[in-house]
Amino acid sequence: MEQREHWGSHMGFIFAAAGSAVGLGNIWKFPYITGENGGGAFVIVYLLCILITGLPVMLAEFTIGRRSQRNPVGAFRAIKPKSKFIIGGYLGVLAGFVILSFYSVVGGWTLGYTIKAITTGFAGLGTVEKTSLVYKNFVGDPRNAIFYHMLFMFINIFIVYQGVKKGIEKWTKILMPMIFIILLVLIIKALSMEGAMDGVRFYLTPDFSKLTGNSILIALGHAFFSLSLGMGAMITYGSYLSKKENLFKSALSVSMIDTGIALFAGLAIFPAVFAMGFAPDSGPGLVFHILPAMFSKMTFGFFWGFLFFLLLAIAAITSGISLLEVVTSYFIDELKFSRRAATVIFGVAIFLLGIPSALSFGALADFKLWNLTFFQIADNLGSNYLLPLGGLLISIFVGWVWGTKHAVDEIRHGSHNFADVHLISLMAGLKDDPSHNSDVHVLTLASLWGIFLRFISPVAITIAFLFTIGAIKL
Numbered sequence: 001m002e003q004r005e006h007w008g009s010h011m012g013f014i015f016a017a018a019g020s021a022v023g024l025g026n027i028w029k030f031p032y033i034t035g036e037n038g039g040g041a042f043v044i045v046y047l048l049c050i051l052i053t054g055l056p057v058m059l060a061e062f063t064i065g066r067r068s069q070r071n072p073v074g075a076f077r078a079i080k081p082k083s084k085f086i087i088g089g090y091l092g093v094l095a096g097f098v099i100l101s102f103y104s105v106v107g108g109w110t111l112g113y114t115i116k117a118i119t120t121g122f123a124g125l126g127t128v129e130k131t132s133l134v135y136k137n138f139v140g141d142p143r144n145a146i147f148y149h150m151l152f153m154f155i156n157i158f159i160v161y162q163g164v165k166k167g168i169e170k171w172t173k174i175l176m177p178m179i180f181i182i183l184l185v186l187i188i189k190a191l192s193m194e195g196a197m198d199g200v201r202f203y204l205t206p207d208f209s210k211l212t213g214n215s216i217l218i219a220l221g222h223a224f225f226s227l228s229l230g231m232g233a234m235i236t237y238g239s240y241l242s243k244k245e246n247l248f249k250s251a252l253s254v255s256m257i258d259t260g261i262a263l264f265a266g267l268a269i270f271p272a273v274f275a276m277g278f279a280p281d282s283g284p285g286l287v288f289h290i291l292p293a294m295f296s297k298m299t300f301g302f303f304w305g306f307l308f309f310l311l312l313a314i315a316a317i318t319s320g321i322s323l324l325e326v327v328t329s330y331f332i333d334e335l336k337f338s339r340r341a342a343t344v345i346f347g348v349a350i351f352l353l354g355i356p357s358a359l360s361f362g363a364l365a366d367f368k369l370w371n372l373t374f375f376q377i378a379d380n381l382g383s384n385y386l387l388p389l390g391g392l393l394i395s396i397f398v399g400w401v402w403g404t405k406h407a408v409d410e411i412r413h414g415s416h417n418f419a420d421v422h423l424i425s426l427m428a429g430l431k432d433d434p435s436h437n438s439d440v441h442v443l444t445l446a447s448l449w450g451i452f453l454r455f456i457s458p459v460a461i462t463i464a465f466l467f468t469i470g471a472i473k474l
């Protein structure tokens with residue numbers, strides 16, 4: 001069999017996986033849901049969600065991926081040949097199609113706004129009334145919507161087409177440092193403006209009265225989306241890993257980068273919004289309504305606006321390619337497509353599938369099923385149904401079907417450091433060789449990772465899922 005392509009370096013893998021995680025979810029969504037749900041109080045809850053469900057499930061995905069060296073469907077099959085859990089793999093590939101089809105529409109808008117910022121500087125658009133209108137016209141114009149959606153998909157196809165090392169790894173190694181630098185520059189700028197501290201206070205002062213049961217579930221659902229979990233993106237990226245890699249540390253690094261960037265994104269936005277005298281919008285309009293109005297009034301606003309939307313576009317691209325790679329790797333591994341054919345054919349298919357979503361803000365705005373536009377259906381189906389369901393299957397599969405003990409065997413490769421192996425063994429409830437450590441109390445400690453994967457994550461995901469679909473209310 002042909003040797004599977006592997007990442008060229010440890011950093012290459014971390015950048016690619018963090019690139020998948022860091023996306024519109026971090027920069028567009030996290031700041032406004034934090035602002036809406038009690039600032040610092042929400043941040044604490046979010047961090048807990050990452051710890052108790054995000055990290056264990058990410059480790060599970062990396063482990064399945066590396067063990068099987070396959071796309072999500074092949075991975076389930078390789079590990080437990082006749083298991084029905086393979087459905088989790090198929091749902092993942094489907095999620096890749098569905099999520100990328102609408103993600104690309106918003107990704108396209110960010111490209112359009114990057115160009116708008118540099119060419120017009122949002123000149124004369126100093127009020128939110130004006131920018132809302134511009135936004136409405138922009139996303140409502142079918143030519144714009146389709147053109148930028150196409151451009152976004154084209155960039156994704158262009159990168160994935162070149163392969164794992166020469167495409168995804170090479171590009172994320174360029175793009176991720178750009179994200180860090182641009183974000184840093186924007187934060188310094190925002191914090192140095194007069195009145196910035198009001199924004200910091202708004203963003204981070206814990207207000208526990210705004211933190212409701214619903215906020216907790218929003219945090220949980222968002223943790224999943226933000227870490228790219230539940231659809232096998234991390235299985236696929238994990239499948240290009242060699243046995244040398246330390247999986248636990250990798251999962252920890254990726255989760256930390258993702259959470260860090262989300263937190264910092266708010267620090268680039270709110271201080272500037274307050275300093276310029278705008279009210280923080282409590283919804284998704286923050287980025288496309290308030291910020292352009294704000295840039296319009298700032299000195300060198302075209303430059304800051306350009307940087308901000310470029311940041312958003314880059315973050316969206318590094319996530320988009322991971323979605324496309326899931327689909328591509330499935331067709332390469334299972335149906336023997338060449339990478340080039342798979343990328344182009346299914347990239348174009350996703351573009352076509354996304355057209356009704358792209359038109360959902362104009363021509364097809366009134367075309368609704370279950371009272372939802374195409375865009376909303378794709379978003380709902382992908383983010384609220386497929387991801388939680390996939391995450392549930394993955395954690396049950398590793399926790400119960402494959403078994404954490406076997407999974408830990410896989411994790412042990414690459415954890416040369418004894419302390420690591422020991423920690424992971426403990427987490428999985430394995431008894432370490434007593435000759436290494438005589439502390440029987442520690443060794444008999446119940447398995448942490450095992451407990452999380454078998455009980456805590458599935459229960460938490462199920463509750464969050466029932467909540468998002470409206471079956472329960474907190």
Ligand code: PHE
Pocket residue numbers: 020021022023024025026099225226227228229231233319320322323
């Ligand atoms: N994590 C990405 C974001 O925050 C979205 C994503 C979800 C990417 C699932 C891949 C898989 O924007």
